[in-house]
Amino acid sequence: MTNPIEVRNPRTGKFDYVIIPPPPRLLAQQCKRTRRGQVRWQQLGLEGRIEALQQWKEAILSGRDRLTEALVNDTGRLSTSVLEIDSFLSSIDRWCKLAPELLQDSAKNTAIPFIALQQTSVPYPLVGIISPWNFPLLLSTIDTIPALLAGCAVIVKPSEIAPRFVAPLKTALSAVPELRDVLTFVEGAGATGSDLIENVDLVCFTGSVATGRKVAEAAAKRFIPAFLELGGKDPAIVLESANLELATSAILWGSVVNTGQSCLSIERIYVAESIFEKFYHQLVAKAYRLQLAYPTVESGEIGPIIAERQAAIISGHLLDAVEKGAVIHCGGVIEDLGGGWWCRPTVLTQVNHSMKVMTEETFGPIMPIMPFSTVEEAVSLANDSIYGLSAAVFASEAEALEVAQQIDAGAISINDAALTAIMHEGEKNAFKFSGMGGSRMGAAALKRFMRKKAILIKTNATNDPWWFETGE
Ligand code: NAD
Numbered sequence: 001m002t003n004p005i006e007v008r009n010p011r012t013g014k015f016d017y018v019i020i021p022p023p024p025r026l027l028a029q030q031c032k033r034t035r036r037g038q039v040r041w042q043q044l045g046l047e048g049r050i051e052a053l054q055q056w057k058e059a060i061l062s063g064r065d066r067l068t069e070a071l072v073n074d075t076g077r078l079s080t081s082v083l084e085i086d087s088f089l090s091s092i093d094r095w096c097k098l099a100p101e102l103l104q105d106s107a108k109n110t111a112i113p114f115i116a117l118q119q120t121s122v123p124y125p126l127v128g129i130i131s132p133w134n135f136p137l138l139l140s141t142i143d144t145i146p147a148l149l150a151g152c153a154v155i156v157k158p159s160e161i162a163p164r165f166v167a168p169l170k171t172a173l174s175a176v177p178e179l180r181d182v183l184t185f186v187e188g189a190g191a192t193g194s195d196l197i198e199n200v201d202l203v204c205f206t207g208s209v210a211t212g213r214k215v216a217e218a219a220a221k222r223f224i225p226a227f228l229e230l231g232g233k234d235p236a237i238v239l240e241s242a243n244l245e246l247a248t249s250a251i252l253w254g255s256v257v258n259t260g261q262s263c264l265s266i267e268r269i270y271v272a273e274s275i276f277e278k279f280y281h282q283l284v285a286k287a288y289r290l291q292l293a294y295p296t297v298e299s300g301e302i303g304p305i306i307a308e309r310q311a312a313i314i315s316g317h318l319l320d321a322v323e324k325g326a327v328i329h330c331g332g333v334i335e336d337l338g339g340g341w342w343c344r345p346t347v348l349t350q351v352n353h354s355m356k357v358m359t360e361e362t363f364g365p366i367m368p369i370m371p372f373s374t375v376e377e378a379v380s381l382a383n384d385s386i387y388g389l390s391a392a393v394f395a396s397e398a399e400a401l402e403v404a405q406q407i408d409a410g411a412i413s414i415n416d417a418a419l420t421a422i423m424h425e426g427e428k429n430a431f432k433f434s435g436m437g438g439s440r441m442g443a444a445a446l447k448r449f450m451r452k453k454a455i456l457i458k459t460n461a462t463n464d465p466w467w468f469e470t471g472e
Helices: 024-043 045-062 064-075 079-102 136-141 144-150 166-173 190-197 209-222 244-260 273-288 308-323 375-383 397-406
Strands: 005-008 015-019 106-109 115-123 126-130 153-157 183-185 202-206 226-229 234-238 266-272 327-330 334-337 340-343 346-349 366-372 390-394 411-414 450-458
Touching: 024 126, 024 153, 024 183, 024 190, 045 064, 045 079, 045 144, 045 166, 064 079, 064 136, 064 166, 079 136, 079 144, 115 144, 126 144, 126 190, 136 144, 144 153, 153 190, 166 183, 190 209, 202 209, 209 226, 234 244, 234 375, 244 266, 244 273, 244 366, 244 390, 266 273, 266 375, 273 327, 273 346, 273 366, 308 334, 308 340, 308 346, 308 366, 366 375, 375 397, 390 397, 397 411
Parallel strands: 126 153, 126 202, 153 183, 202 226, 234 266, 234 390, 266 366, 346 366, 390 411
Antiparallel strands: 005 015, 106 115, 115 450, 327 346, 334 340
16 A cells, blocks of 8 residues: 655645545556557547547536536646646647648658558557646647647656546546546655556656656666756746837746746746846836735735645755845735745845856746846856756847747747746757657647658569579
């Protein structure tokens, strides 16, 4: 037997939910059963798989209220949960529409006239997904949908910090027998994630750099591919030519949405010194207009800090910054309201790269702003990080494009912020310690779940010129 894990409610601080991780032997059996189902799933063909996913979507829609309630209890926020559900459901439609073209096999002539080539793809039988707590539904399903359409079976281990959304998804699954056999959710924490890697053929991991390293090592030992989507410390650069009204609104959203608990949050802001004062005054004024979603979920835009351990990290970063000379203009404290931990949008100036708030992932609604005098300096500050997930540049379009080319990160939003949260079409890699493996976005995302297989066909009946001369 394994020990049950009690789950904390981020709004009340009460432990009001329990999950029971499967013992390793049971997990291995679940993986075996899911893997067995994959054979029929692949035989079902793409049309059948699309139909099953659409049935699942309909079943989720008919129980949408329960899913919303579970996700709100997991995360303490409402409007972002609604967005999360919408985004998940629309991803099912998007992939169902794209898959037929992406999964087409092709026949080709080759450089050798009597050898034909059939290029086919074979799905990995069993894909393991390990996901974090900040967007629990979206990040458990973002790789699941394309993997299922590719013909893989999938076993998902969501975060132990926000697992309530799984129950309504499972209820909806019970209405779709074809899918129920090849999509399994398991509950548990790190030990279950680690056991899972021992039983799958490919792993998609979203989480911290520290855990990502363990996942990569475990996968390497088994020679299975590991796709890692890890932490970030996204910079925004604001040049003199930027539209300030637009830049402050975009940066506020990109830093503070989901209470800053996004890998692609803007966590450092570099502003041309000529517009620095104006910029931060405007940002502070806008930040003051946002309200905590307390006492009710509808009361405001800023939800609670979901993971208790994150509250300590945010407050540690703020303390470190203030001790080293930073000035806080709004927010700046972790508040205990109704048993939950809360942090209002916080703007800091007088910051530098000796501070954790400028170098380590804070994962809170914190906006430290630093002036620069030349574009070269801005680029060098933006690139002074172990992370390279994404970034934003605000300037005239031509100028911004030039700067974007010099930033060491996988996606750059221009005159907007965190666009990869909304738009999943552009292929991108996570640079540096922000990840490893193929693009999770765009068409390439689906192809990660297939192995290429070349069928080479001799089409004539004479000896090949490179064979041994053995005839009379
Ligand atoms: P985490 O690394 O603590 O946990 C992530 C998942 O890994 C959880 O399900 C956890 O149970 C599991 N896990 C823990 N130890 C494991 C092990 N040894 N083997 C296998 N699985 C294990 O991360 P978190 O705190 O849940 O999430 C926050 C982090 O995720 C942040 O760093 C954030 O930037 C990152 N993140 C990245 C992206 C992205 O797309 N790049 C998206 C969201 C979050």
